[in-house]
Amino acid sequence: MITSKLPNVGTTIFTTMSQLATETGALNLSQGFPDFDGPQGLRDAVVRHINAGHNQYAPMIGLPALRQQVAAKVLRQYGASVNADTEVTITPGATEAIFCAVQAVVRAGDEVIVFDPCYDSYEPSVELAGGRCVHVQLDAKDFSIDWQKLTDALGPRTRMIILNSPHNPSGALISAADLDQLAKLIEGRDIYLISDEVYEHLVYDGGRHASVLANEALYSKAFVVSSFGKTYHVTGWKTGYVIAPPALSAELRKVHQYVNFCGVTPLQWALADYMAASPEHVEQLPGFYQAKRDLFCDLLAPSRFSFTRVAGTYFQLVDYSQIRPDLNDVDMALWMTREHGVATIPVSVFYQTPIPEQRLVRLCFAKREETLREAAKKLCVI
Numbered sequence: 001m002i003t004s005k006l007p008n009v010g011t012t013i014f015t016t017m018s019q020l021a022t023e024t025g026a027l028n029l030s031q032g033f034p035d036f037d038g039p040q041g042l043r044d045a046v047v048r049h050i051n052a053g054h055n056q057y058a059p060m061i062g063l064p065a066l067r068q069q070v071a072a073k074v075l076r077q078y079g080a081s082v083n084a085d086t087e088v089t090i091t092p093g094a095t096e097a098i099f100c101a102v103q104a105v106v107r108a109g110d111e112v113i114v115f116d117p118c119y120d121s122y123e124p125s126v127e128l129a130g131g132r133c134v135h136v137q138l139d140a141k142d143f144s145i146d147w148q149k150l151t152d153a154l155g156p157r158t159r160m161i162i163l164n165s166p167h168n169p170s171g172a173l174i175s176a177a178d179l180d181q182l183a184k185l186i187e188g189r190d191i192y193l194i195s196d197e198v199y200e201h202l203v204y205d206g207g208r209h210a211s212v213l214a215n216e217a218l219y220s221k222a223f224v225v226s227s228f229g230k231t232y233h234v235t236g237w238k239t240g241y242v243i244a245p246p247a248l249s250a251e252l253r254k255v256h257q258y259v260n261f262c263g264v265t266p267l268q269w270a271l272a273d274y275m276a277a278s279p280e281h282v283e284q285l286p287g288f289y290q291a292k293r294d295l296f297c298d299l300l301a302p303s304r305f306s307f308t309r310v311a312g313t314y315f316q317l318v319d320y321s322q323i324r325p326d327l328n329d330v331d332m333a334l335w336m337t338r339e340h341g342v343a344t345i346p347v348s349v350f351y352q353t354p355i356p357e358q359r360l361v362r363l364c365f366a367k368r369e370e371t372l373r374e375a376a377k378k379l380c381v382i
């Protein structure tokens with residue numbers, strides 16, 4: 001019998017809920033992916049590049065044209081000047097970038113602080129590096145950082161902190177002032193950061209994403225990760241990037257070249273073309289998704305779910321305490337899928353130690369208007 005290196009990992013709730021949605025014919029608002037396609041021009045560009053023979057290995061660190069587009073974008077968005085050759089690496093998805101960053105830094109016995117609720121790939125990446133996650137809970141109501149808890153969690157073995165803003169699953173944002181406070185807290189310590197910013201362009205109500213790229217002190221120790229999949233509505237392309245100072249990028253690349261070597265070539269060509277031709281795409285994203293959030297929330301207003309409109313991401317948390325307070329959130333999600341035809345994700349799965357009284361499920365609103373209308377109709381009669 002093989003002894004598992006990841007004994008606590010089973011089938012994830014995302015797979016379970018998506019499968020159940022398919023089996024039951026429920027609307028799938030569980031896993032985070034759009035039910036519409038990415039831009040036509042982007043899809044056409046992939047076909048063009050495949051037919052132009054761009055089908056062999058890309059450079060290990062990514063296509064120069066795409067790295068340059070990424071550098072130009074972060075200069076426009078955050079005023080951050082990064083070197084496309086020494087600081088930008090294209091990866092097969094943000095997930096691979098996170099995995100490689102962890103392997104590059106974390107050694108056996110090291111501790112990595114993660115904020116619960118958190119994305120599910122962090123902990124297995126840390127465990128495979130021989131490290132241990134220390135889970136610090138975000139505020140149960142507004143999902144802000146509890147600075148006292150974070151200070152208490154820091155110790156001599158702390159080697160890394162993983163941030164995620166805009167935050168999955170809550171939609172909460174870390175502010176520029178939070179980043180300053182964090183910089184002060186870890187000043188002079190041998191602690192690195194992963195800043196998971198895959199939802200960087202999904203920030204609403206005129207808010208601005210506070211990127212670690214714009215915080216000099218933090219960036220000097222950080223791997224900043226993003227995902228073209230989220231930004232261009234093509235999650236299945238699994239293409240992302242990581243920006244880090246040259247010394248950190250060099251260490252990350254040592255891992256990346258043996259995990260995957262490089263990202264998919266024609267996708268990188270297409271993304272480079274599209275970013276050059278349509279820089280307005282990222283400017284228009286907040287409005288595009290805010291309209292979906294607002295439509296969905298307006299439609300849900302008469303329901304018995306209670307919620308506050310999210311500040312970012314394409315997820316809306318809803319509280320069901322007025323509907324089935326007797327059910328924990330996993331049972332609620334199963335019941336909603338089977339009995340009411342809407343698949344969701346229970347928030348407890350993002351916690352090491354779930355909050356027993358919390359009654360929250362996560363709904364993905366990266367969906368066509370008709371899907372959102374149909375889902376809201378079902379949710380309003382629960």
Ligand SMILES: Cc1ncc(COP(=O)(O)O)c(C=O)c1O
Nearest residue numbers: 093094095119168198227229240
């Ligand atoms: C917070 C967070 N980080 C990383 C990822 C992974 O991104 P990718 O699909 O580019 O690997 C996701 C995808 O859901 C996510 O929600």
